Amino acid sequence: MNNVGFGKQTSVYFKKITRIALREKAWKFVVFAAIIAVIVAAVVSEDMFDNFESTKSGFFTLASACIWLGIFNSIQSICKEHDIIRSEYRQGMKMSSYICANIMWQALLCLVQSIIIYGICIAFGFFENCPSDGSMMPAFIEYFITIFLLTFGSSVMGIMVSSIAGNPTTAMTIMPFVLILQLIMSGVLFELSGFSEGVAYITFSKWGMSAFGSTGDMNGLEHVMAKKLPDMAQIIAEQYESDDVYKHEAFTLIVAWLWCIGITVVSAVVSVLSLKIKNRDS
Numbered sequence: 338m339n340n341v342g343f344g345k346q347t348s349v350y351f352k353k354i355t356r357i358a359l360r361e362k363a364w365k366f367v368v369f370a371a372i373i374a375v376i377v378a379a380v381v382s383e384d385m386f387d388n389f390e391s392t393k394s395g396f397f398t399l400a401s402a403c404i405w406l407g408i409f410n411s412i413q414s415i416c417k418e419h420d421i422i423r424s425e426y427r428q429g430m431k432m433s434s435y436i437c438a439n440i441m442w443q444a445l446l447c448l449v450q451s452i453i454i455y456g457i458c459i460a461f462g463f464f465e466n467c468p469s470d471g472s473m474m475p476a477f478i479e480y481f482i483t484i485f486l487l488t489f490g491s492s493v494m495g496i497m498v499s500s501i502a503g504n505p506t507t508a509m510t511i512m513p514f515v516l517i518l519q520l521i522m523s524g525v526l527f528e529l530s531g532f533s534e535g536v537a538y539i540t541f542s543k544w545g546m547s548a549f550g551s552t553g554d555m556n557g558l559e560h561v562m563a564k565k566l567p568d569m570a571q572i573i574a575e576q577y578e579s580d581d582v583y584k585h586e587a588f589t590l591i592v593a594w595l596w597c598i599g600i601t602v603v604s605a606v607v608s609v610l611s612l613k614i615k616n617r618d619s
Contacts, residue, residue, distance in 0.1 A: 350438035407491025550583030
């Protein structure tokens with residue numbers, strides 16, 4: 338392997354990872370995606386785009402499902418092969434090629450999962466009442482891109498955690514803490530300020546919510562109290578400030594997507610560095 342280039346090694350390991358995944362019944366991850374999408378869509382579809390609060394909760398549920406799926410896809414993918422990695426690293430394996438091959442497989446898996454999630458959401462009418470125009474392109478395209486970025490980005494984050502963890506048990510122990518951090522830092526469950534607001538910038542949940550909210554023009558929706566008390570709608574509306582993170586404009590959406598991509602790239606780099614540090618004496 339010493340004289341084999343990055344591209345060739347990546348191709349070899351991608352084929353190997355694909356064979357192993359198919360042999361270990363990778364279809365189960367697709368089934369999980371379908372089951373979770375059915376549950377999410379069935380529960381929240383009825384109230385989507387009826388008011389601000391219900392729509393925000395619906396998007397939060399969808400974003401959380403994508404993040405959970407992504408991390409679950411890959412949380413044990415690296416740590417279960419540490420001994421094999423160490424052996425092949427001694428023979429000239431490039432850690433960057435190995436991680437890149439894993440990321441390529443996750444991209445393929447996440448693409449299939451995203452298609453299934455989006456298809457089921459459409460079938461259940463999740464996006465039925467949403468504006469047809471997104472922030473800069475048709476809404477259905479923006480929604481799909483956001484779903485994919487969340488699922489794929491979380492999968493790469495899972496690879497990072499798996500690279501750092503010593504074994505599958507440790508990885509699965511860390512996983513709930515990662516998920517809880519994502520949920521808390523989304524800005525939906527709690528109002529963030531100070532240090533917590535800064536930490537939220539490096540979470541997929543914050544930027545996933547921003548992207549969904551921007552595409553769905555959440556700021557343009559009535560609040561539930563205004564719908565219940567139409568005579569006081571104007572007064573109630575004045576009490577709520579528009580949230581800049583949900584602005585229905587191209588800039589807001591692009592920023593959210595770029596943050597998701599940036600976190601994904603950083604997770605990939607940390608994965609490579611972590612494996613190199615673990616195997617530096619090999």
